[in-house]
Amino acid sequence: xxxxxxxxxxxxxxxxxxxxxxxxxxxxxxxxxxxxxxxxxxxxxxxxxxxxxxxxxxxxxxxxxxxxxxxxxxxxxxxxxxxxxxxxxxxxxxxxxxxxxxxxxxx
Numbered sequence: 553x554x555x556x557x558x559x560x561x562x563x564x565x566x567x568x569x570x571x572x573x574x575x576x577x578x579x580x581x582x583x584x585x586x587x588x589x590x591x592x593x594x595x596x597x598x599x600x601x602x603x604x605x606x607x608x609x610x611x612x613x614x615x616x617x618x619x620x621x622x623x624x625x626x627x628x629x630x631x632x633x634x635x636x637x638x639x640x641x642x643x644x645x646x647x648x649x650x651x652x653x654x655x656x657x658x659x
Contacts, residue, residue: 605655612648616641 623637 600651600654602655605651608651609648609655612644612651616644616648619644 619637619641623641
């Protein structure tokens with residue numbers, strides 16, 4: 553009978569030790585996750601939604617096409633249009649590349 557009681561006490565102690573170790577491990581895991589939701593939210597705020605990027609890039613492409621057609625129609629003309637139009641086209645292309653860099657970021 554004393555042997556059974558001793559085995560039972562040993563099992564109880566083992567169970568308590570296992571629960572203590574499990575609680576320590578849970579605390580370690582939870583502390584590593586603490587603040588992750590906030591970090592993810594901050595990171596997500598730096599990205600442009602795909603729909604916004606696609607709408608903006610489509611609009612830029614339309615405007616670029618109009619400008620290129622205007623430039624082609626005015627080719628050979630002297631004056632302010634021949635000077636300003638290439639600069640405007642260049643700025644639009646730069647804006648498109650800038651927007652694309654945000655859309656291609658991976659979370």
